[in-house]
């Protein structure tokens with residue numbers, strides 16, 4: 001494809017293919033609906049004078065250039081090939097090919113249409129003539145400056161500078177929220193972090209926490225009601241052992257508290273040693289599980305105490321990371337399991353196999369065990385029930401699970417079972433749907449799983465401490481920061497340190513393993529949070545140094561994009577909305593990171609290098625461009641869970 005970038009991730013339909021579904025104004029379910037839609041839209045955008053103001057009628061799409069262009073092309077397609085009412089417009093930003101760009105956006109429908117109408121419509125002689133007709137039939141619009149047809153019918157669009165400028169100015173006045181994408185769903189569950197009680201949260205949980213929080217933030221920004229679920233492992237046979245050990249150590253339950261127990265992980269290990277070495281203890285532990293499940297008060301109270309101590313530990317990490325979660329642990333679903341399994345049983349899905357109750361699934365060579373041979377439930381019975389609950393009780397339309405790729409098969413099986421049960425449609429592109437967001441391993445310098453020297457798992461709090469301390473040391477090496485009040489130094493080093501850890505994780509495609517390296521992530525050059533946060537602070541200081549009140553400038557100055565680099569910056573800013581939409585629908589935070597990094601590069605290396613701001617005749621316009629850049633950067637930081645800094 002000529003100068004065109006397409007990106008489709010597994011599980012999700014291409015944002016383009018789903019264009020109809022995404023726009024509330026355009027949900028035609030039938031070809032005739034689509035025609036009616038097209039004519040309505042055509043009448044709306046028919047006259048040039050009207051077009052800009054009526055675009056605002058479609059307030060839902062005000063942020064996305066791609067969608068607005070797609071609407072125009074949709075109108076043209078209906079006129080060009082009325083016989084093919086189902087063809088959706090394919091519009092993508094142009095990528096520079098060997099440094100040359102033929103336009104800002106491109107419509108790539110001509111070839112596809114040609115293959116459908118070949119031999120049927122004499123007026124077209126090949127894809128180029130289809131492209132010409134698509135271009136000719138575009139309704140007049142203030143968005144487009146010029147168009148051209150290239151190669152086999154690609155219609156290239158150059159956007160109007162004025163329109164870009166006006167769109168930016170409007171965002172400055174109405175706020176960046178007006179650029180939020182609109183998604184075709186109301187409620188989602190993001191199941192993330194989800195550590196196990198009495199075991200330390202490890203770096204895998206850190207990845208899940210960071211990735212899940214970003215996905216939740218992007219969905220929330222897109223007006224989706226997000227249930228942020230912490231599906232903690234708070235149930236299972238290990239509790240028998242822990243409870244018996246607790247009884248032994250603290251015969252008086254009042255003596256149990258965090259200080260007395262100390263590190264829960266050490267407590268867990270000690271109880272495991274006891275369990276493995278003393279058959280009598282082991283037997284008591286096994287009975288304790290039964291008594292806990294039977295609901296005996298003494299056992300439930302001990303269980304609650306253990307969970308509570310773990311919870312306090314987890315919260316320390318969440319607080320530092322600024323992550324909010326609502327706990328509904330595995331135990332929450334216990335009362336619902338028998339009913340759900342009964343439903344599946346009635347549907348004829350559950351079979352006996354070697355004493356266990358299982359579900360066999362198409363194209364999977366192992367069965368999904370839902371009742372173990374000892375009659376107990378397991379991870380799968382809980383997850384099936386949780387999925388049922390989220391769809392039917394919580395009415396979530398998209399249920400997203402963030403765990404390492406190692407759990408992919410588990411979720412694949414649970415989703416297949418849900419489809420067989422009719423809870424989810426067979427087709428992954430319609431709602432409700434469930435998606436597993438897998439991620440790779442965190443590696444150490446040696447290329448092996450990230451561990452500390454004594455091969456223990458890495459404690460997250462230690463890791464965050466180190467990130468903060470290192471960034472504090474670097475900060476205090478700067479002359480300016482030496483005079484800062486203590487509190488400001490603390491806040492800034494936390495923002496930079498934790499931001500660095502998060503960004504180092506998020507900037508990679510989540511499916512790949514990534515190497516944890518403090519020196520790299522805390523480098524102030526290159527694609528790091530430190531570089532980006534400093535770039536933002538520098539922009540803020542340009543505005544401060546101008547001595548102008550930016551709210552006044554917004555009222556009195558007008559953005560003009562006469563210089564090529566001003567235009568390049570303006571266009572990139574305007575692409576924020578469609579990038580968030582892509583990152584969010586394909587569940588890929590790295591897409592947003594790449595956008596943010598490019599924004600910073602375009603600002604610094606193009607705009608700021610070649611366009612004098614303070615003291616120039618264009619000062620007002622350029623200050624507004626600085627402000628718009630800072631606003632978009634801050635929204636990116638927010639969506640990535642990074643706290644911005646304003647001063648360095």
Ligand code: ARG
Nearest residue numbers: 191194195196231233383403
């Ligand atoms: N507790 C699990 C673990 O640490 C993750 C749970 C993920 N969520 C779920 N619904 N299974 O691996």
